[in-house]
Amino acid sequence: MCEIPVAIADDEKIVRAIVYPFHVDRKKKKLKAAAFKSKPGTDEVSVVRATFKGADFCKAKGREIAASSTKGEYVGLAVLLVCQVHDAGSDVHDSRNVYCGHAHISHGIIAPPPNEPLPPDQQLALDKRLEMLCDGAAFHADPNPAEDGWAEPPF
Amino acid sequence: MAEPFFCITRPPTLSLLDKKAVPALVYFMPSRGSHGAMYAELPAVRRAIEDNAFVEPNWDGYGSLGIKPETKENAIQGIQNVLLEAPVPDITPNPNGTLSFEWETQNGSAHLEVGQTMFSFYVRPRAGDPILFSGPADQINRLHGSLIADLLFPRGGVTSATTSIRYSVDV
Numbered sequence: 595m596c597e598i599p600v601a602i603a604d605d606e607k608i609v610r611a612i613v614y615p616f617h618v619d620r621k622k623k624k625l626k627a628a629a630f631k632s633k634p635g636t637d638e639v640s641v642v643r644a645t646f647k648g649a650d651f652c653k654a655k656g657r658e659i660a661a662s663s664t665k666g667e668y669v670g671l672a673v674l675l676v677c678q679v680h681d682a683g684s685d686v687h688d689s690r691n692v693y694c695g696h697a698h699i700s701h702g703i704i705a706p707p708p709n710e711p712l713p714p715d716q717q718l719a720l721d722k723r724l725e726m727l728c729d730g731a732a733f734h735a736d737p738n739p740a741e742d743g744w745a746e747p748p749f
Numbered sequence: 750m751a752e753p754f755f756c757i758t759r760p761p762t763l764s765l766l767d768k769k770a771v772p773a774l775v776y777f778m779p780s781r782g783s784h785g786a787m788y789a790e791l792p793a794v795r796r797a798i799e800d801n802a803f804v805e806p807n808w809d810g811y812g813s814l815g816i817k818p819e820t821k822e823n824a825i826q827g828i829q830n831v832l833l834e835a836p837v838p839d840i841t842p843n844p845n846g847t848l849s850f851e852w853e854t855q856n857g858s859a860h861l862e863v864g865q866t867m868f869s870f871y872v873r874p875r876a877g878d879p880i881l882f883s884g885p886a887d888q889i890n891r892l893h894g895s896l897i898a899d900l901l902f903p904r905g906g907v908t909s910a911t912t913s914i915r916y917s918v919d920v
Contacts, residue, residue: 616809616842626841634814634845663810665803709817709846711862711869714881718871721860 596694598646602686604677609644611656613666625733627724629672635705638698647695649744670735673749682726786832794837798824801842814846817865824848824863827889834894854901874900
């Protein structure tokens with residue numbers, strides 16, 4: 595039974611696990627747009643409802659995601675307020691069917707066919723949103739990515 | 750013997766000058782001298798494309814698609830035309846199985862995304878409207894590179910000398 599309310603408040607914190615090298619540019623020390631790009635065939639981006647699940651859970655999920663990646667490594671967590679997602683023009687909705695505490699950012703832009711790009715007008719609109727999310731997100735690099743638990747100050 | 754990968758002297762494809770391909774409000778500014786990548790940089794670009802063209806799916810852990818060999822070839826062929834005019838971009842794979850090339854300066858940004866059969870392109874200058882193109886992946890052209898070079902990497906105008914010459918009377 596999932597005790598978390600389905601409705602998502604504007605001041606809730608959501609977290610995206612960051613996988614290097616795809617989501618963060620270490621030279622420029624900033625998140626890449628790919629950090630908030632949707633899964634193929636959807637307009638949805640997986641996040642954890644950190645306000646309810648806590649940093650340890652977010653980190654565990656991040657490590658799990660990166661472990662399933664064939665090329666990436668978990669390096670930290672990007673934290674957003676739900677209102678920042680709304681300000682960018684996207685939405686957040688609960689998706690507890692994945693697991694309790696899971697949510698999706700929904701960009702509302704129809705996914706292109708597999709292995710093909712979006713039309714440029716839609717790509718431009720999406721990139722503006724992604725830019726806002728990257729600028730607004732607080733990236734917390736994890737100094738101990740291989741260890742269990744979030745040892746840094748709470749976000 | 751294998752052919753060299755980049756052919757600098759290759760004549761440009763002018764398919765963008767086809768009326769069907771050019772929106773009415775788009776203007777071209779002929780590039781004033783090359784802003785293009787240096788010859789020595791080109792093998793590194795090819796290597797970067799090959800390094801990012803992950804065949805296996807789920808390379809990002811979020812269910813990404815693998816990059817198809819056709820997409821990689823399209824990207825290699827297309828970017829060599831663009832690099833005749835534009836400098837080396839950032840290269841990133843996308844979860845949808847495409848490859849992106851990105852340029853960003855204080856003057857704006859540009860994005861070229863290449864897929865299995867199609868490409869999508871825009872230049873977004875800080876001032877003025879964005880310029881958009883899309884089409885078959887084999888029509889990525891050096892004129893796309895010109896737009897990037899001229900709008901994002903403009904050359905400075907002619908400047909006058911700033912050295913001041915004074916007579917010294919206190920010698």
